[in-house]
Amino acid sequence: MTKEILIAPSILSADFAKLGEEVQAIDKAGCDWVHIDVMDGHFVPNITIGPDVVKALRPHTKKIFDTHLMIENCDAYIEAFAKAGSDYISVHAEACTHLEGSIQLIRSNNVKAGVAINPHTSLNVLEYLLDKIDLVIIMSINPGFGGQKFIPQTLQKLRNLSAMIGERDIRVEIDGGVTALNAGEIVKAGANVLVAGTATFKGGKYKENIAAIRASANAGK
Ligand code: DX5
Ligand code: ZN
Numbered sequence: 001m002t003k004e005i006l007i008a009p010s011i012l013s014a015d016f017a018k019l020g021e022e023v024q025a026i027d028k029a030g031c032d033w034v035h036i037d038v039m040d041g042h043f044v045p046n047i048t049i050g051p052d053v054v055k056a057l058r059p060h061t062k063k064i065f066d067t068h069l070m071i072e073n074c075d076a077y078i079e080a081f082a083k084a085g086s087d088y089i090s091v092h093a094e095a096c097t098h099l100e101g102s103i104q105l106i107r108s109n110n111v112k113a114g115v116a117i118n119p120h121t122s123l124n125v126l127e128y129l130l131d132k133i134d135l136v137i138i139m140s141i142n143p144g145f146g147g148q149k150f151i152p153q154t155l156q157k158l159r160n161l162s163a164m165i166g167e168r169d170i171r172v173e174i175d176g177g178v179t180a181l182n183a184g185e186i187v188k189a190g191a192n193v194l195v196a197g198t199a200t201f202k203g204g205k206y207k208e209n210i211a212a213i214r215a216s217a218n219a220g221k
Helices: 016-028 051-060 078-083 099-108 154-165 183-189 198-204 206-219
Strands: 006-009 033-039 064-070 088-092 112-117 135-139 171-175 193-196
Touching (some): 006 198, 016 206, 033 051, 051 064, 078 099, 088 099, 135 154, 183 193, 183 206, 193 198
Parallel strands (some): 006 193, 033 064, 112 135
């Protein structure tokens, strides 16, 4: 299924001292989704954003909130992130003992459900879940920090995932190391949502940066 390419800036690269303004700025600069990286200091070494911050950001934009949970014990927090205004909630296959149950929990909160997988994780974990999810996040870096280099083996993973998904209505998001230079080949391999933290926020020129990523992405279609 051909889908429009969406650009999802990660606010991990924003100025945390003025997050509301930053969200407004990327909205105005033409982003499609707002990617929110939630880290717990256990599943990944970093600690970032909790549900109260998501709730505080919600009035600042009408754009889709794409909440990426990089946390253990996610079931305890799914309802809070749903109530805070998330449109999508994604959990990590590696962090969920009962992944199917966590997906059901997300859906029961009337939020679209996603599964994120780390660079080393096989696509096999998704095989029996494909009819229950709306989004797959393919990590093209090891999660925890922005500004890392794209792992090139991810391109083959994207191609394999596209074949697995077939005509199902599932979005494929790539997360980590996306730039205006590699967006084209990433889209060509099958991604249709591009997370871009560093590449959006660098130099403060959000509009130009998003436009450059989008132009490269669309050239790869
Ligand atoms: C990392 C996060 C990513 C990250 C992407 O764990 O999931 O969303 O912010 O940052 P860049 O685009 O800088 O690689
Ligand atoms: Zn992310």
